[in-house]
Amino acid sequence: MTNREEENLPFIDQVAHENVETATLAMGCFWGPEAFYGAMEGVIRTRVGYAGGSTENPTYRSLADHIETAQIDYDADLVSYEQLLQQFFLRHSPTAEPYKRQYTSAIFFKSTEQETAAKKAIKQAEERLGHSIRTELIPYHIFYLAEERHQKWKLRRAPELLSELSKIYPDFHAFNNSTAVARVNGYLGGNGNLERLIKEVASFGLSYPAQQLLLNQYQTQQIDGCSMR
Structure with missing residues (x-):
């Protein structure tokens, strides 16, 4: 992209971010979570897709054992992973059993730090809600971008x-x-x-x-x- 093209971009897209990290979260149907996090201060990009399954190249019509997932790029200097997780547990029903595998509540962790933060957030949510949390804690492997019509x-x-x-x-x-x-x-x-x-x-x-x-x-x-x- 040329300097002239960059100058024509919306101002918010010209802002530089030096400490970008990614959270991969599943909260049931992925349309609502993408919209929620998209409006959150510190979030840079959002996208929806499929993760957690064993088959390659899933599609919406052929998900197999994959889960509908939202992926969030955020500026860690403006918002923390812990804050994203706090909202994760406030914005859906992590105690409910999903009626389909694709709507499973899940946190896909990319590092030991994310895993530790997720375990702590699950414990805090259980204490707050007084029920067992059904959210699955899954090591991040691959994220398949969903079809354009779902973004x-x-x-x-x-x-x-x-x-x-x-x-x-x-x-x-x-x-x-x-x-x-x-x-x-x-x-x-x-x-x-x-x-x-x-x-x-x-x-x-x-x-x-x-x-x-x-x-x-x-x-x-x-x-x-x-x-x-």
């Missing part, structure tokens, strides 16, 4: 906003790796908070009418109380 699910149901961001990022991988795209997808789900959205909405590369549309849709989601649907 940024909330945004794909907002055609005007999707059109503007797709013009900025016509390449799918650049689109999917954009912080601006992750944020818009998250706010469209009613996640985050209005004060921060107002503060950073101008950094997403959207036109003024599109910014107002995002703000309106965010507030509608807040009224409906459906941020994780």
Whole structure:
């Protein structure tokens, strides 16, 4: 990418991050978790896919023993793995038995530090909830990116906003790796908070009418109380 191309990117995508780490988490259906984490301060990129199974190259129609999973790249100087895990246990039902393998609650750890943090978070969640946690703790092996239609699910149901961001990022991988795209997808789900959205909405590369549309849709989601649907 040339300097001129970089200058035309949304401001939030021009921010440099020196301490990037990755969390791989499964919380049932992956659309809601991707939107929730996408609006979280310190998160840089989100994507959804499949992990935890034994078969190669799973698809949504042929998952076999894989689990629907969200993967989050975050700036560890702004948000910690422990904070991500805290929200993980607040945002789904880790005590419930999944009715399908693909909706299993799971934490895929990449290091001893992540494993230790996950065990501590599970213990804290059990103490808080007073029930055994069914979340599986699994060593990270491989993450298969889900089909394009599953990425940024909330945004794909907002055609005007999707059109503007797709013009900025016509390449799918650049689109999917954009912080601006992750944020818009998250706010469209009613996640985050209005004060921060107002503060950073101008950094997403959207036109003024599109910014107002995002703000309106965010507030509608807040009224409906459906941020994780």
